[in-house]
Amino acid sequence: MSNIRLENITRRFGEIVALDDVSLTVQDGEFFVLLGPTGAGKTTTLRVIAGLEKQNAGHVIFDAHSMDDAQPADRDVAFVFQQYSLYPNMSVYDNLAFPLRSPLRKTPEAEIKQRVTDAAEKLRINHLLERKTARLSGGEMQRVSIGRAIVRSPRVFLMDEPLSNLDAKLRESLRVELKHIQKVQHSTTVFVTHDQIEALTMADRIGVLDRGKLLQVGTPQDIYDRPATTFVAQLVGTPRINLLRTARNNGALNISHSDLTLSAGHENLPNDLLLGVRPEDVRLVNDGQFEGVITLIEPLGVETIVHIRNGEQTLLSTIAGNVQVRIGEAVRFNVVPDRIHYFDIDGKRI
């Protein structure tokens, strides 16, 4: 296992700047998740690390050795693609053995057998070894792809949305398995996804990418509790964070188009700002400071999303699933003061 450093990586495709001066370090044994919307440059980053794509500027460094001129085969990385990467004309066993049989490694067959069986056991696919890969279900295929990465203990695992084509239920269980395996093997992993739940639940650290720029790097807690921009704040958390345009007047914060007023927590807030309040921090209480009317209820089982209207503002609040509320009901609520996020009008965290 190795650590990876990207230094000022830029990658252009004609006019498009897919990666714009991206620098980041992934520690030895870390599970690093790159999170971002479509076209953010996540896949490009992985491909640059793997050497499948050459950067226009910057350096890729593994353990203090520059990899800029190394071929993909020499970098000793394992890549799990979103789809396709199983060879359909080979059995599961041969697929798993394929990386070990490469001329670089020339592993003896006995050892191959050992390693393949081990990996298959870890991923619970030992009963499938003889099967042709075309006859596997989606979940099984993805397990085999992951298996092909873990058989050879590479320096780094690179995974490009390996779960995104799967059924919701399957995704939940593979997420847990993958995280468990990573923790047990202590492998350095860079995992790409656009699913915030995957990022939050699996990562040691998350890097948020948008349009080729790295916006924030931090632990899931950092990203969730201290988002650097409104973009990051909206990207993580369901339902999405409430963002409220607010004006500051003599130490009070007036949320526009409503009669919600808070006392300004900070001294140095600008006059025009955005407040971010996570739905779970809007608490319905009988003696709450604010009032509003419930306009919509979305019961999700364990919790219920309540849309509360005050003036022209609608706030979302999540409450426990067993609390009864009605549409049209007038309610009082509080906002947890020390969990309010302040952003300037351009979306930067204050």
Added chain:
Amino acid sequence: MTAATQAPGAPGSPVVISTRVDKVGTRPKVIGAIRAVIAIIIAFIMLIPVIWMAMTAFKSRPEAVSAPPVVFFTPTLEGFASLLTQRRQATTAEIAAELERTDLNWMEQIALSRGQLVIGQSAFLRQLLNSVVITGLSTFFSVTFAVLSAYAFSRFSIPGKDDLLFFILSQRMLPAVVVTIPIFLMYRTLGLHDTHVGMILLYTAFNLSFAVWLLKGFIDEIPREYEEAALVDGYTRLQAFRKIVLPQAATGIAATTVFSAIFSWNEYAFALMLTSDLARTAPPSIPLVLGVGGIEWAAIAAGSLAFLIPAVILTFVLRKHLLRGVTFGAIRKG
């Protein structure tokens, strides 16, 4: 609830797995049978000329030309005998002498029964062999070169790629007859006239443009991720190409092979102009199987039949890949 009963289209599969394949349920057997019958009837109608030709090949001379045509007859190998031999009319003395012999082969016997003597082999077998050699080698070369260049066109960014591809296709735009004369003159000067090498070269060049386009389409369909996975797994590009791309492109290669082979096998215009004797292939010669005294229809039919067989064998050998090729559009991605 009766959990044991099976859902249509998804027998016994765990319910949480969502795939959109298998949208169609099992068809009733009756419909299947009806379809088969219809298919057989259509196939029969389409095959009537071929069947007729096969029948003619086994007819005797008078039967072959009789009007109205005979459908039921005793098969004879007369046609094949005339196809494979050169004969002349025998004198009565010669016939008597022949009748004494006990070591006559079947062709000599047939000739004898018609009062003829076999005086040597005909050129047909050699021409058929020429066809096989020229078709085989030219197909091999054009498919090999085409796979390599199609792969390059599909995977690498080559300067002027689109122009090059168009240029390659444009090779195919001139009708063969237009270029036969210049090529004839060129070949005569270069000493390639009536040589195997010349024909192989020509057919290879001719098939190549079409083969590159066809194969590029197939290779484009193979996701890059397959090779890239092999690259990061520690294989060189050439190894990845051999181990991953080639097996996956089998369908396309088979289809291209058959198309190229059939072109070379059937080619008439160039063969007529550019070969005369040594390298002459079968197509221009079959209609010229002249018998002694009139056109030997049975012999021509026998020649055509023999000519058909290699094509059938090739298609049969590659049928598994071809069928996949034909239904290529229906293959699910991902």
Added chain:
Amino acid sequence: MATITLDNVEKKFGEAYAVKPLNMTINSGEFVVLLGPSGCGKTTTLRMISGLEAVTAGSIRFDDRDVTWLHPSQRDIAFVFQFFALYSHMTARQNIAFPLQAAGLSKTEVTRRVDDVAALLRIRHLLDTRPGSLSGGDQQRVALARALVRQPAAFLMDEPLGALDAEFRETMRAEIKRLHIQQNATTVYVTHDQIEAMAMGDKIVIMSRAEVQQAGTPAEVYYDPSNLFVARFIGSPGMNLIEGAYSSGTMLLPGGNTYTVPDAWRKALEMSLPDSGKVILGFRPEAVVVSPEGALNSVVYADDLHGGYSMLHLELPDSSIVHARVGREFSFPIGAPLQFDVDPQMVRFFNPVTEKAIRLNGGEA
């Protein structure tokens, strides 16, 4: 608005059932969600209601009108497809007006109705735009407007949000529900996303393998699933299910854990279980109470933050996994031993043979 009644409606393709005989009433003004995994017959059911697919047996009534053999156009319904078929050569206004023009309404009436529905969906400023230059969400709104403008007897929607990305789905989900509350139109909505179903439905009809597994309010299907399928399918993750053997007040779980069955349940279990006492214990992740005195032993398999809360994955001695929803301040190292209890209000029991839920009165669901 109509009440839709399905009476023993079934659909066979060849020999195979796409929908087994089905009885269902969709009350006037109700928002009913058909939920189930792929291929369970949701779309087929919806298409039979719309008349796009003929039933192979049974009858369909809209109020008192038997529509079983009526042509779709005579049923007065609006169908919203997964991929909104907007006409790209028409402006949004022309697209929305299209169904009205087909009905031969006067020009002023058409304009009025289009303006009304555009106001409702907040797309008035987009009316002169072509679909090509609209964002995905706005295209969706235009398509919805085209369905709404007709004021039909019922709306049928087949995964209308399926093609949208997560962000839009959340917004549009609320928007469609809000529209429903304002208009109170009878709506049948198909989805395979259980969150969407829970959030939107007045009533959820859960289908699997061509038949209805349970029909009920979101709370009913969440708290009182009628069988194992529903218990697993609803909730993310679904209900924790552990098979064990019941005898005199306790349940012996595989791997040596012993679970004390709440008093309220003992009688029910004793009445309904066979002699072997085999029973499945079910509880939702939020019913897990982690405490040092907890009766059930486990080790931490994985632990993940979901934003506002954490999900613990606990490995039981028989290496099955139990999910536990805990406050985000909790964090445990992998492999750490952990004891927990289950909130007695939240436990449910299932018969492993019939797979049905056992009710408190000893009956089966």
